[in-house]
Amino acid sequence: MTTSRAGPPMPARPVKVTRYQVVRRLTRAAAHSDAQLIAEAAVLAEGSAVLADLTGGVVCSTPDTAGPEGVRAAAHPRLHPHLTIRKMTGGVLVIRPGPASPVSRIDLIARTCVDLLRMRARVRRAEDTRHAEQRLHTAVLHLLLSGQPRLATDVLGTAATHATVFRLAGPQMHAAYQTHWRAAQPSVTSKAPRMLVCMEGTEVAVVALHGLGHDRHVARPYVARIVERHQLVGGVSDPLPLDMVATAWAEAGNARHGATPGCLASATFLGSHGLLRAVPADRLTRWSAAVLTPLTREQHRTLEAYLRSGSAQAAAAVLDVSEGTVRARLRWIGTALAADLDNPTVQAQLLLALRAPVPSPQVSTSVRLVPDPPLPTDLLGRDDAHHWATALLRPLDKPLRIALRCWLQHRGRTAPAASELGLSRSTLTDWLSKCGRALSLDLSSATVRAELHLAAETIATPEDTPARLPRRGGRTYRGQQP
Structure with missing residues (x-):
């Protein structure tokens, strides 16, 4: 038997109540709880009201x-x-x-x-469905x-290959x-926008699931508006394969640390200086297709994991294979x-090719990568x-540029x-920190380092070498001044 619960104190009995007043009072009571509704029904009926469940227990009664x-x-x-007895799904009203x-009033109340x-x-x-879906989103994240991207896609029933x-x-x-x-109506169903929304610790995490180029920015307008409306600080990663969501997670976190309230910051922080904006999209697509066309899907994933993580050992952990x-x-x-995959310039070029904004079309010819230009x-x-x-x-300035270039050459x-x-x-x-502050860039991002490397090598002159680094004396430098 379910423990019965008394409703609130019964108000004074009405002398005369219209049909409109009956419905209004019951509706207001229902906005609070089932017990309040049953209590109000008992008052309006000038008798008693009971809500029982199908197992023979009292859910609530007045008195x-x-x-x-x-x-x-x-x-x-x-x-x-x-x-007056009315049966319904899950219970009985008495x-x-x-x-x-009057009989008409009792019938209206019932x-x-x-x-x-x-x-x-x-x-x-x-609400139960929503809470269950929220728990599912968190579990998939x-x-x-x-x-475990394969298990995640099996749970979702999606063919998505990338995530932002x-x-x-x-x-x-x-x-x-x-x-x-409420705004994005996220769901894991195949017909709805593929978007995971989770409360993760002290932050809100949104993961947009998509193909290599399809719908990769579906979530961004929603997120940007919510960030602005609630004055949050937000970071967004580059689109990455599902088996590299951990890397995307770190990128978004780094980007958020550099964001201002009400703004959504990109992991690259490059803005209008980024190559994805400087190079026309159709030109980048054709070049990327020509560069990557010899690769199979597995080789494509391996190459991206290696370039994003920075080492074969780290890529092995991402791909769940041996080093x-x-x-x-x-x-x-x-x-x-x-191509020479050990050459840092070739690595930067390949990472740019992998970041092509749309799916690469099939091409019959390939392009060979060379460090110059x-x-x-x-x-x-x-x-x-x-x-x-x-x-x-x-x-x-020149010393920072030389130091940055040398560091990028050493990957x-x-x-x-x-x-x-x-x-x-x-x-x-310390110098690298100064470079990051001066450029407003996160140097821990593989994308940022790749574009900076291409930029540094593009404008490098014979004077931009460690041997030509201006010496200021003191303990700043090792060795002798030239």
């Missing part, structure tokens, strides 16, 4: 002493012809009218209460972050979370592309490339770069 009679009447309605209550109870049940089911991650934080993140559910397998695949890729002329002419690189690196490794520059590692780290 409490009416509960047992209501349960008996629900079980054997023919034995209680003096009571009303004992007062001696002076019909209105049943309709309101059904409506409240539908709302509860909708954790699968993606733990490197948004991470939002701020004082109003809970309101933003609810707003996103030896990754190295073997990279040798085959280098042969297929006729750093930015292929198929994308930008030499003058345009020099103008782009100069504008991007203009905030850096972001501080120790060998510091040794070649004749600097201590702490000094080089």
